[in-house]
Amino acid sequence: NKAPLKRSPPIPPHECQGPRVGHYEIERTIGKGNFAVVKLATHIITKAKVAIKIVDKTQLDDENLKKIFREVQIMKLLKHPHIIRLYQVMETEKMIYLVTEYASGGEIFGKGFPVLTLIGFVIVFPFTVFIFLFFIFLAFLS
Numbered sequence: 373n374k375a376p377l378k379r380s381p382p383i384p385p386h387e388c389q390g391p392r393v394g395h396y397e398i399e400r401t402i403g404k405g406n407f408a409v410v411k412l413a414t415h416i417i418t419k420a421k422v423a424i425k426i427v428d429k430t431q432l433d434d435e436n437l438k439k440i441f442r443e444v445q446i447m448k449l450l451k452h453p454h455i456i457r458l459y460q461v462m463e464t465e466k467m468i469y470l471v472t473e474y475a476s477g478g479e480i481f482g483k484g485f486p487v488l489t490l491i492g493f494v495i496v497f498p499f500t501v502f503i504f505l506f507f508i509f510l511a512f513l514s
Contacts, residue, residue: 393469394462407431425470
């Protein structure tokens with residue numbers, strides 16, 4: 373019933389160990405969590421700024437890894453001005469790279485709800501996921 377998650381081809385190992393991930397040049401760390409770090413990056417060709425959430429799969433159990441992939445599937449479907457867009461997913465044996473829209477204003481916790489990253493929200497507030505998705509559903513109806 374469920375379609376498998378389409379993943380980008382693996383990143384060559386030589387691109388993972390330097391200041392680049394795929395076609396993105398890493399600039400600096402803009403956020404950290406228990407199992408992930410978020411880096412500001414620039415696309416090498418277009419010069420577009422993005423945020424890359426780098427998730428260490430070796431630190432996740434099977435249940436949390438499934439949650440990450442489920443949330444990625446949801447993020448691919450959502451298009452709303454207050455939700456960060458997911459552009460690309462890259463995966464290696466040990467890491468997941470989520471390339472998202474970069475919102476220089478910050479996240480929900482610091483600036484009065486300018487933007488929201490779904491994955492960060494789900495990990496921090498797992499019991500409010502249903503409520504959040506319900507409001508997103510209502511926003512699409514209006």
